[in-house]
Amino acid sequence: MxxxxxxxxxxxxxxxxxxxxxxxxxxxxxxxxxxxxxxxxxxxxxxxxxxxxxxxxxxxxxxxxxxxxxxxPLQPPPDLWLVFAPLKKTRTDFTVEKAVELGVSRILPVQTDFTNAERVRGDKMTAHAVEAAEQCGATFVPEVAEVQRLSTLLDRWPEGRSLWFCDESRVSETAAPQPTAPAPAAILIGPEGGFSETERTRLGRLSFAQPIRLGPRILRAETAAVAALSLWQITHGDWR
Amino acid sequence: MxxxxxxxxxxxxxxxxxxxxxxxxxxxxxxxxxxxxxxxxxxxxxxxxxxxxxxxxxxxxxxxxxxxxxxxPLQPPPDLWLVFAPLKKTRTDFTVEKAVELGVSRILPVQTDFTNAERVRGDKMTAHAVEAAEQCGATFVPEVAEVQRLSTLLDRWPEGRSLWFCDESRVSETAAPQPTAPAPAAILIGPEGGFSETERTRLGRLSFAQPIRLGPRILRAETAAVAALSLWQITHGDWR
CATH class of the missing domain: 2.40.240.20 (Hypothetical PUA domain-like; domain 1)
Known part of the structure; x- marks a missing residue:
């Protein structure tokens, strides 16, 4: 420190x-x-x-x-978004803190079919992001976007941005090792209850989205976030 | 779940x-x-x-x-140890929980020159490891070793076990990208204050030990643990 x-x-x-x-x-x-x-x-x-x-x-x-x-000089992180479904306070705080340390350009909380996100406090997340950046020596604080529905975000998905999604409720079914996702990119972490069938079907059909597999054990959402961000950084980001 | x-x-x-x-x-x-x-x-x-x-x-x-x-059937994790210097309670609990989810065979708390580990509770760490294994669908609970001095552990280091160490206080000086560390392996995470000069010199001279670099920002100890475990798992472990 x-x-x-x-x-x-x-x-x-x-x-x-x-x-x-x-x-x-x-x-x-x-x-x-x-x-x-x-x-x-x-x-x-x-x-x-x-x-x-x-x-x-x-x-x-x-x-x-x-x-x-x-x-x-300014050392901005790679153009990597973290899209996640906020859950309990401690684990949400933790996810924001870790995303800043690992290096993301934007944090996007989303409401999914199985998320109970009525009390998402964007101002608290921003305060947490600032504190994490102060601690970790970063020169950049990722913007925390307003919470929005996942379906809305996907409707307006920017052209050319690739997406990794982790579906921990289906650990054994996603078998793709190390797919590529060059920047601009995004990582989507589902809620603890997993995605709904509608969401899963839609994600499976999106040309820019790829499922990733994070081992044979079930990871909690915040663990999946840290693991996926680390893998992206080492393969495509500024840890190379 | x-x-x-x-x-x-x-x-x-x-x-x-x-x-x-x-x-x-x-x-x-x-x-x-x-x-x-x-x-x-x-x-x-x-x-x-x-x-x-x-x-x-x-x-x-x-x-x-x-x-x-x-x-x-029994699905043991790879033969990967996590060696870390426990600090504050929440972050220690978190590190144990994440190590179990990500998949380690053994958890070894160590006292380093800059660790204040007089109150390490091995029984609490074991209880945490059990709870994490129950949650993440694992069939194996990593053993939590008794706390010991890092120097003692290194004195008795088992032949053939490789070691990655992360020294977050020297982010800019360790520049080795993706070194190899096949199992049996271990990951050593230093305390928030970093390693002492004596420890650093010793680690630098050990033939089985390699420094790893986890990006340009300073990671907290528990973030470094999760990131390093994820990288090891994807390159050498059971996430491949």
């Missing part, structure tokens, strides 16, 4: 720029981390890379930073 | 065998799951495969099952 504090800010970053802090950010930097004027921290905004900035003004509920020098 | 209840028992399984239940098992089956005499469930014991068994006697704190027929 880097010892310097890293902070995502939704502000332009350039030499000499002043970055005003929101109340929560000031609280974190000055009350939790106890930074004092002059302390140098790292900033990133998903656009301008990573920058050193020094604390200019430190108040209890406000403050500002002065950007000094760029320390790293 | 299979709808039939699955239960790990440390008892021989064969046709006609009577399986006495421990207090906790009886409580789970009869008070939590509310099974009644005659109900069929699945049993496995890491040795004899998976068997159907019917509830013979259902008491409040005791009971017994009668084994009827074998439904699946």
């Amino acid at each position: 880097p010892s310097k504090v890293r902070l995502y800010v939704d502000q332009p970053l350039a030499q000499g720029q002043t970055v005003p802090l929101a109340r929560e950010q000031a609280n974190y930097l000055f009350n939790v981390m106890r930074l004092t004027p002059g302390t140098v921290l790292s900033l990133f905004n998903s656009r301008d890379g990573e920058w050193d900035a020094a604390v200019a003004h430190a108040g209890k509920h406000a403050g500002s930073l002065t950007v000094t020098a760029r320390t790293r | 299979p709808s039939k209840v699955r239960l790990y028992v440390d008892q021989p399984l064969a046709q006609g065998q009577t399986v006495p239940l421990a207090r906790e098992q009886a409580n789970y089956l009869f008070n939590v799951m509310r099974l009644t005499p005659g109900t069929v469930l699945s049993l496995f014991n890491s040795r004899d495969g998976e068997w159907d068994a019917a509830v013979a006697h259902a008491g409040k704190h005791a009971g017994s099952l009668t084994v009827t027929a074998r439904t699946r």
Whole structure:
């Protein structure tokens, strides 16, 4: 873990720029981390890379930073989407955190026929994604899309984007080892109850979609997400 | 998820065998799951495969099952060890659960120079491994070894067992893509603080050990475990 504090800010970053802090950010930097004027921290905004900035003004509920020098260029993840059906809170949080660490460009929560996703909190997922990016040294925070129906997403699927889907309720039936899915790509993880027959039939007919098999044991949804993202990264992504 | 209840028992399984239940098992089956005499469930014991068994006697704190027929042969995971430095409880539990789902033969918690592992509870880890195996349809529960010092484990390293190690504190320095590590194999995940210089030097000199690189972002220990296990399984294990 880097010892310097890293902070995502939704502000332009350039030499000499002043970055005003929101109340929560000031609280974190000055009350939790106890930074004092002059302390140098790292900033990133998903656009301008990573920058050193020094604390200019430190108040209890406000403050500002002065950007000094760029320390790293922007390193965006590959154009890989994670499409998943959110379930219990801890496992959803976990999936978002892991997706950011492993490297995705966009996170798309979807409602499937067997998903109970009435309480999907996009703002919480975004906060989780920001925290994960701050922790893992990323210079980019994936966008968390509004929750939508899987069928709607498939209706509007962008041309040229390949899709791997994992159907853990049918482990023994999907036998395709290592299919290819070059970027732009997406990985779709079904809910714990699996896909419905309608969804399964539709996915089976889509020319851009391929089933993938993740071993002979049944993986929980969040395990399948991490495993599939890792496999994609090593075969097509920025782990090569 | 299979709808039939699955239960790990440390008892021989064969046709006609009577399986006495421990207090906790009886409580789970009869008070939590509310099974009644005659109900069929699945049993496995890491040795004899998976068997159907019917509830013979259902008491409040005791009971017994009668084994009827074998439904699946034993499907042991590949001979792959997961060696890791336990940290916070949730993330340790998570790592054990995921290791079982992804398929390992043995789980070895180790104390490294930078691990604070004074409170490692092997019994809790075993309970977690059993629960994960029951959930994921496995017929085998990996043994959880007693916690030991990493240096001791390396002193007694079995001949012929290859080792991948992940050192997330040095993401940019390890550049080896996809090294080979045929079974018997092991994956070593360092603690969040990374390995000490002594450990790093020693690992670098071991003929059986190879560093692996898991992308340009820093992965948390449990993410690195899941990613490395997935990569090993797809290249050398039973996901091929």
